[in-house]
Amino acid sequence: MRRSLRHWVLGAWSVAALFYLFLPIFVIALFSFNDNQGRFNFTWQGFTLRHWADPFANPDLAEALKNSLLIAGLDTLIATALGTLMAVALVRYSFRGRGAVDMLVFLPLSTPEVVLGAALLALFLTVNIGTGFVTILIAHVMFTISYVVVTVKARLEGMDRHIEEAAMDLGATEFVTFRKVTLPMIAPGVAAAGLLAAAISVDDYVITSFNAGQTTTFPLFIFGATRQGVPAEVNVLGTMLLLVVLFLMGANVMLQRRLARRDANLLHRSVSTATEPLQAR
Amino acid sequence: MKPEERPIQNILDELVHGDPVSRRHMLGRVGAAGVTLAGLPAFLSACGGVEGTSTTSSTAAQAAAAAVDHPKVPIGDWTFTNWPLYIDKKVLKSFNKEFGGKVKYVEEINDNFEFFGKVRQQLSSGRPIDRDIVVLTDYMAARWLRDGYVEAIDKKNVPNMSNLVDNLQTINYDPNRDFTLPWQSGAIGLGYDISKTGREITSVKDLFDPKFKGRVSMLAEPYDSANTVLLGDGVDASKATLDQILGAIDKIDEANQAGQFRRFTGNDYTTDLTKGNVWIALAYSGDLIQLQSDNPDLRFAYPEEGAMLFTDNMMIPKDAAHPYAAETMMNYVYDPEVQAKITEFVNYIPPVIGVQELLEKSDPELAKNELIFPPEEVRKKLFAYPQLSSGDERKMQEAMAKVTGA
Amino acid sequence: MLRLSLARRRSLLPWLFVGPGLLWLALFFIIPLANQANVSLQTGNPDTGYAFTWAFSTYTDAISEYQEQFLRSLGYAATATVLCLIIAFPLAYFTAYRAGRFRNLMLLLIILPFFMSYVLRTVAWQLILSDNGWVLARLRDVGLVSDTGRLLATRTAVIAGITYNFLPFMALPLYVSLEKIDRRLIEAAKDLYASPITAFRKVTLPLALPGIFAGSLLTFIPACGDFVNAALLGTSRQFMIGNVIQSKFITILDYPTAAALSFILMSFILIGIFIYARLLGARNLTQAAL
Numbered sequence: 014m015r016r017s018l019r020h021w022v023l024g025a026w027s028v029a030a031l032f033y034l035f036l037p038i039f040v041i042a043l044f045s046f047n048d049n050q051g052r053f054n055f056t057w058q059g060f061t062l063r064h065w066a067d068p069f070a071n072p073d074l075a076e077a078l079k080n081s082l083l084i085a086g087l088d089t090l091i092a093t094a095l096g097t098l099m100a101v102a103l104v105r106y107s108f109r110g111r112g113a114v115d116m117l118v119f120l121p122l123s124t125p126e127v128v129l130g131a132a133l134l135a136l137f138l139t140v141n142i143g144t145g146f147v148t149i150l151i152a153h154v155m156f157t158i159s160y161v162v163v164t165v166k167a168r169l170e171g172m173d174r175h176i177e178e179a180a181m182d183l184g185a186t187e188f189v190t191f192r193k194v195t196l197p198m199i200a201p202g203v204a205a206a207g208l209l210a211a212a213i214s215v216d217d218y219v220i221t222s223f224n225a226g227q228t229t230t231f232p233l234f235i236f237g238a239t240r241q242g243v244p245a246e247v248n249v250l251g252t253m254l255l256l257v258v259l260f261l262m263g264a265n266v267m268l269q270r271r272l273a274r275r276d277a278n279l280l281h282r283s284v285s286t287a288t289e290p291l292q293a294r
Numbered sequence: 295m296k297p298e299e300r301p302i303q304n305i306l307d308e309l310v311h312g313d314p315v316s317r318r319h320m321l322g323r324v325g326a327a328g329v330t331l332a333g334l335p336a337f338l339s340a341c342g343g344v345e346g347t348s349t350t351s352s353t354a355a356q357a358a359a360a361a362v363d364h365p366k367v368p369i370g371d372w373t374f375t376n377w378p379l380y381i382d383k384k385v386l387k388s389f390n391k392e393f394g395g396k397v398k399y400v401e402e403i404n405d406n407f408e409f410f411g412k413v414r415q416q417l418s419s420g421r422p423i424d425r426d427i428v429v430l431t432d433y434m435a436a437r438w439l440r441d442g443y444v445e446a447i448d449k450k451n452v453p454n455m456s457n458l459v460d461n462l463q464t465i466n467y468d469p470n471r472d473f474t475l476p477w478q479s480g481a482i483g484l485g486y487d488i489s490k491t492g493r494e495i496t497s498v499k500d501l502f503d504p505k506f507k508g509r510v511s512m513l514a515e516p517y518d519s520a521n522t523v524l525l526g527d528g529v530d531a532s533k534a535t536l537d538q539i540l541g542a543i544d545k546i547d548e549a550n551q552a553g554q555f556r557r558f559t560g561n562d563y564t565t566d567l568t569k570g571n572v573w574i575a576l577a578y579s580g581d582l583i584q585l586q587s588d589n590p591d592l593r594f595a596y597p598e599e600g601a602m603l604f605t606d607n608m609m610i611p612k613d614a615a616h617p618y619a620a621e622t623m624m625n626y627v628y629d630p631e632v633q634a635k636i637t638e639f640v641n642y643i644p645p646v647i648g649v650q651e652l653l654e655k656s657d658p659e660l661a662k663n664e665l666i667f668p669p670e671e672v673r674k675k676l677f678a679y680p681q682l683s684s685g686d687e688r689k690m691q692e693a694m695a696k697v698t699g700a
Numbered sequence: 701m702l703r704l705s706l707a708r709r710r711s712l713l714p715w716l717f718v719g720p721g722l723l724w725l726a727l728f729f730i731i732p733l734a735n736q737a738n739v740s741l742q743t744g745n746p747d748t749g750y751a752f753t754w755a756f757s758t759y760t761d762a763i764s765e766y767q768e769q770f771l772r773s774l775g776y777a778a779t780a781t782v783l784c785l786i787i788a789f790p791l792a793y794f795t796a797y798r799a800g801r802f803r804n805l806m807l808l809l810i811i812l813p814f815f816m817s818y819v820l821r822t823v824a825w826q827l828i829l830s831d832n833g834w835v836l837a838r839l840r841d842v843g844l845v846s847d848t849g850r851l852l853a854t855r856t857a858v859i860a861g862i863t864y865n866f867l868p869f870m871a872l873p874l875y876v877s878l879e880k881i882d883r884r885l886i887e888a889a890k891d892l893y894a895s896p897i898t899a900f901r902k903v904t905l906p907l908a909l910p911g912i913f914a915g916s917l918l919t920f921i922p923a924c925g926d927f928v929n930a931a932l933l934g935t936s937r938q939f940m941i942g943n944v945i946q947s948k949f950i951t952i953l954d955y956p957t958a959a960a961l962s963f964i965l966m967s968f969i970l971i972g973i974f975i976y977a978r979l980l981g982a983r984n985l986t987q988a989a990l
Contacts, residue, residue, distance in 0.1 A: 019896075020798060027794040027806070030787050034813045034867060037824035041816060044827075051587030052379065055568045055827065057439060058588075072383075073401065095721035102717035114718055121729055123969050125925020127942055128962035131949045132732035135739065138415040143424060155728040158721055187713060216818050218928070226412075227373065227400045227425070237378045237404055237817045239932075243823065251820050258815045263807050414746075414953070475718065499941040506849070556853050557935045565823075571852055646787040684747040691952055699769070699936030699943070 040256065045248035054245045064245040068253065071246050077234035078250060080146065085214040088153040093207045095154070096161025101195060103162070104169040105177075121159045129156055130223035137224065138265065144226030152224045153217065157210040164209060168202025169195075349430040355439075355446075359472035362446035363688040364617040369395025372426045372616035374623065377403045377606070380429070380478070382639035389626055390552040395619060400425075402546060405433040405560060407691075415444045422613040426620040429477045432679050433517050433687070435607045436467035440684070444473045445610040451621035454628035457646045461673070462605060466681055474607040475624050476645035478580070478636075480669065481676060482518050485567055485577030489591040495574055498526025498597045502549050511566055512550075513560040515697035516543060517679055518602060519576055525600040525677060532677045536588075536686040540693055547697040567592065578604075579665045580642035594665055600675035605645070703765035740959035750956060758960045766944055766961065773940040774968065776855075780862040784870035784919050785912065787863070792911075793872035797883075810871050822861060822932045829857050829933070853935045861929035866922060872914035877911025878904070913980050917973060924969055941965055 044054055048061035071077040097116065103111060121129065133152050137144055176198070180190045196203075218232040225233055235247055374386075378401040386399050389436065403409045409430070413423045418441070430438065451454060468474045482621050486495040491506070501510050501523075512517040520542040521531035529538055549555060556572055557563070564581055566572035568589045580595040604693055610620045630648035637644045638657060643666055653661035659665060666674070682690065740758060744750035764769070795806040813821070828835055829851040839845040852855050882903060889899040927942030941961060948958035 016744075023790055023794045023798060026790045027799075030791040031806075033787070033864065034810065036828060037821045037864070038813055038816055040824040042818055049588065052584045053564060053568055053588045055565055056588050060893075073990065083816055095724060098717040099721040102714040106714035106717075106948060108711065108714040110715075111705075116720065116744050117722070117725055118708065118728070121725070123921050123967055123973065124733075125942060125950070125962070126922070127925055127927065127945045128736070128966065129729075129732075131945075131962070133832045134412075135955075136728070136732040136736055139735065141421065144412075151728055157722060162721070186880060203819075216814075218819055225402075227398070227402055228373070229402070231398070232817055232819055235817055235823075236751060237401060239565075239819065239823055247820065251816050255815050259808070259812060259854075405951070407953075411950045411953055555935075565826060566852075569827065569832060571850070573829045685745070688745060688747075688952070692954075695947055695952055697936070698947075699939035 025032055035277045042255075045168045045252050047245055049245060052244075054243055054248070064249045067244050068246050068249040071244060073229065074234055074244070074246055074250065077229040077259075078231050080228055081231040082151060084146070084150055085211045087150055088157055088214040089211045091150075092154045092157040092210045093203060096206060096210075097165050097199070097203050099158070100162045100165035100169060101191065101199075104166055104196050105227050106197075118162045119158050121156050122163070126156075126217075126219035130220035133220070144224050145228045148224045148226065149221055149228060149230065152220050153214045156220060157213055160209050160213060161206040164206035165199060168199045168205075172198055174232045243280040252273045315521065327673075329566070354524070355442075356472070357413070359446040359470070364448040364621060365624070366451075367589060367618050369394050369619045369622060371398065372423060372619040373398045373400060374427045374620075374628060375400045375402055375425045376427075376429045376477075377692045380606075380640055382635050383629070384561060385632055385635055386648070389623060389687060391583045393619075393622055393626075398617075403429065404430050410434060410437075417441070417612065420607075420612075422521070422615065423611050424615070425611055425615040426614045426624060427608050428611055429606050429608055431517075431604050431606050433531075433682075434628055435474050435609060436681060437684065437687070438609060438611075438677075439467055439473055443612050445614055445617055446472050447475060447610065447624070448617065448621055451618060452625045452628065454625045454646075457628045457630060457633075457648065459645055460649055462645050465605070466678065474609050475628075477606045477608050477627075478640060478642035479603060479605040479645060480642045481579040481596060481665075481672075482522055482604065483511070483577060483579060484595045484597055485563070485565065485582050486574040486593055486595070487570060487572075487589065487591050488593050490573040495593070495595055496598050498599050499523055501574060501576065502554060504552075504554070506554075506573055508553055508556050510555050511557045511559050511563045511572045511575040512546060512555045513563070513576045514560060514694070514698050516690050518604070519546060519558075520675070520690070520694065521602050522576060522597070523681065525602070526597065528599065530677065531600075531602060532680055536682065536689060539680075539682075539690050543690070543697060546694075550697060579641060583641040583663065583665055596654040596672045600677055601672075603676035603678060621691050637666060643668065714900065719720055736959040736962060739955050740963060742956045746953040746958075748957075755956065758956050759964065762957055762960045764794075767943060769944050770964070770968070771942045772938070773924050773965070774972070776859055776862060776938075776940060777920050779859050779925075780866065780923050781916050781919045783859070783863045784867050785874075785916065788871040788874055788915065791872050795875050796878040801898055806961060807875070810868055810875075812966060814868055818865060819928065821865065822928055825857070825861055826852065826932060855934070855937075855938055857942075858930050858934040858938045861933045862926060864924050865926075866919040867927065869918035873914035873918065874908065875910040877908045877914075881907045897981065901926075909980055913977070916976065920972070921969055925965060942977075950960060 045064055046060050046062065047054055047057055048059035050058060103115060130152070134144070137148055140147060177190055182193045185193065216232060218236055221230055222233060235243060238244060238247060253285050302562040372395065374397050376399065379682060386397055390396055416423050439621045458471070458476065462476045463471065484495045484500065516539065520539045521534060523536050523542040523545055524538055526533040557566065559579070561581065563572065564585055567575045567577070568585055577594065579594055582592060586592050608624055612618050614620065627636065628646050630646055630652055633644050633646040634652040634656065637649050637653065638660060650661050650667050664672070738752060741748070741752060741755050742750040743753045743755045794801055799806045827833065831850050831852065836851050836931050840847055845851065885901050885903050889903050894902065921978060925942045929939060929948050930938050930940045932945055945961050948954045950963065
């Protein structure tokens with residue numbers, strides 16, 4: 014049967030593609046169990062659990078991870094708040110200069126990170142702001158705002174305006190309408206945007222490296238360590254982070270399934286809203 | 295020029311034996327380190343002296359060095375900036391315990407020029423950079439001195455400075471060590487995998503052997519690579535001119551066009567070498583000791599034509615807030631007992647006398663290691679970096695960047 | 701208290717909403733970029749300092765000198781984008797239509813590798829592709845690579861690395877656009893005796909175009925400016941314009957050239973987006989891109 018053959022080929026291709034995606038992940042996880050003797054962790058020298066026994070043994074690594082998570086958290090809060098407001102204005106109101114604002118939001122997305130990082134550093138130096146935790150945060154908010162705007166906009170555009178209009182007809186002010194009607198409706202989009210912002214922030218190397226000063230983040234630590242031998246604890250923490258995300262996502266899927274008993278669950282919706290914006294409209 | 299034809303070497307030998315300072319030190323020290331290290335000191339001082347380029351010892355700088363006074367104050371919270379994995383962290387803990395305060399130890403230097411780019415603007419506009427010790431390689435240290443970005447060291451606070459090995463007592467850009475104090479030294483030589491090359495690698499020429507085409511990695515830093523190539527051609531690299539260096543870069547370019555070099559690297563040659571992707575790498579001596587525990591086939595050779603010697607130096611940046619804390623730390627790591635702990639961890643050449651003797655007791659294997667304690671005949675053929683003006687240095691960097699494709 | 705008319709309030713409100721974000725972008729994106737534009741027209745050197753001289757020659761010099769790296773960046777990024785599309789389209793199609801109750805699992809698996817650090821993943825590829833690795837040995841067995849050939853430090857490795865790192869950026873928008881398609885349209889086409897291939901070509905593909913467009917942009921733009929893949933998986937002969945900008949900024953301290961290169965790259969990207977949008981028939985640039 015041709016249909017089942019096509020089906021089979023498609024399935025096999027997908028499995029192969031997933032294998033491609035996961036191959037390096039397996040290698041990273043595998044080397045977290047490597048009983049490496051020297052400082053370098055390149056060659057397999059036997060199985061051990063010792064790196065997993067105390068993944069925070071290296072205080073600098075722990076500090077770097079803490080910084081990364083803290084910056085990602087704050088960045089998510091600020092960028093999501095600012096970006097959501099912008100998205101609402103861009104979709105819900107027509108005002109002079111909207112096209113320009115739209116363009117301004119798009120530009121950071123089309124600017125290579127090297128350019129963003131270097132330009133920002135030059136500014137901080139000119140106005141004499143010492144680089145460090147705060148400047149990393151400023152930079153991260155700057156380049157994640159656009160992702161948030163684009164994501165929330167997509168959600169807004171797919172929404173029925175009439176509900177908001179009905180609220181206003183019933184005497185609600187614009188702010189009340191925004192707080193009680195618009196915000197709850199776009200919540201999944203906002204959540205997806207926040208997730209995106211957090212993921213981008215936590216993994217950024219290029220822009221951070223320019224603006225970090227003496228602060229070290231997880232990616233900076235890893236890049237520094239690649240030159241001198243990445244400690245196996247990095248593999249452990251990387252794998253742990255992955256497992257935590259896997260667990261959260263899995264739990265979310267289960268929860269949604271139980272709550273909604275519908276096909277649409279948050280993961281699916283999040284992915285939809287996170288990427289929809291980028292589709293031409 | 296063959297080594298034996300080097301007239302400068304003869305002058306140097308004369309200087310070594312005629313130099314009253316090093317002689318006194320030699321006689322004064324029974325320690326083997328002191329004796330075996332005697333080859334280099336005056337040699338290095340001579341580099342500055344003979345060439346007469348040491349513009350750093352301007353009278354103003356000397357006056358600053360003489361007038362420096364950092365009174366004893368509580369240590370407090372202060373900042374020490376260094377390269378990754380360049381200290382045993384236990385040393386920091388015991389320092390805090392002994393002297394109070396808290397050292398913020400930041401491993402943020404991955405490349406001299408990259409770090410300089412980060413702090414340059416503050417330095418040039420006369421603002422402090424919020425770091426109390428930075429550790430930079432000779433050529434960058436020289437540049438900071440030239441530009442006046444360094445605070446003089448108050449030697450009263452560093453009595454252990456007398457433990458500095460003879461060969462580093464003086465250096466072309468800072469003849470009296472008024473501003474800089476060596477952290478660790480190392481040689482730039484040939485790291486190779488003997489199971490792949492099938493033979494001992496001994497010469498800089500082996501880097502260009504077509505048999506190893508595509509299996510060689512070169513250092514991207516021209517101070518390291520171009521000068522090593524010059525040594526291979528019999529040129530005294532410590533006195534190399536810009537033209538000679540550009541010639542060496544041309545030679546590297548030619549070989550690269552022919553596919554001789556697999557990559558240009560920083561410290562990251564280590565991955566390729568351990569994994570067998572590269573058979574011969576221009577490498578830093580200290581790394582190889584670490585790499586051998588991953589791949590026992592790895593060897594390090596000092597090239598027979600001579601090797602570049604680099605020293606990373608502790609310096610107090612201009613207007614640093616805690617010079618006394620910095621000097622207390624300098625003094626602390628110049629205690630041989632403390633230095634021995636660092637050597638055991640980093641495996642580079644310690645700048646402090648008496649370390650080898652201490653290690654003979656605690657770790658005899660390490661004490662015998664020629665990469666940490668180079669034998670006399672090797673020491674004679676270690677060369678300091680040439681001194682280049684900022685403009686020449688930039689021309690060199692640009693020429694090399696063209697070769698490395700960036 | 702100042703009383704504003706309703707109309708006035710309504711016209712201020714959007715600016716109230718846009719304001720904070722706009723301020724942030726103005727302060728930390730526009731001003732730095734304007735500053736860079738100024739720098740790009742300066743001449744001088746790091747020792748004596750730079751001065752503004754309307755030096756447009758920096759731009760022309762940069763283009764002629766780094767033509768090779770520019771072309772290489774665009775070429776690698778385009779190749780990687782096409783490869784991503786080829787790999788991701790069937791994957792997204794399968795996930796959207798055939799995965800059944802495993803659909804969420806598939807989605808999760810596509811996103812998950814994202815959460816492993818980018819640098820760490822690329823370093824892992826160094827190990828996988830190494831000369832003594834399993835992958836190269838198998839490729840040698842089947843004769844795809846000569847016995848002395850290699851994978852690491854070649855163009856293939858750099859493009860493969862870029863493809864790998866940006867694959868999810870392609871797969872997710874594709875999935876969303878495919879999933880949105882009303883399957884009844886495909887059924888209808890089949891009812892009208894369209895072969896499965898014709899139905900795919902005439903119905904599915906056109907409806908998936910927005911996803912293809914979005915995915916391509918998300919892959920192509922960061923790929924153009926990338927330097928990590930070339931630095932870790934390539935040699936100097938594979939260096940891209942990102943590597944040059946990075947080295948000019950950080951090592952050589954030639955800020956004008958670095959700034960000029962940045963603006964040239966940005967304009968290449970914007971022109972590329974514009975042409976691509978036209979090709980795919982999007983009506984308006986911003987609309988298409990956002």
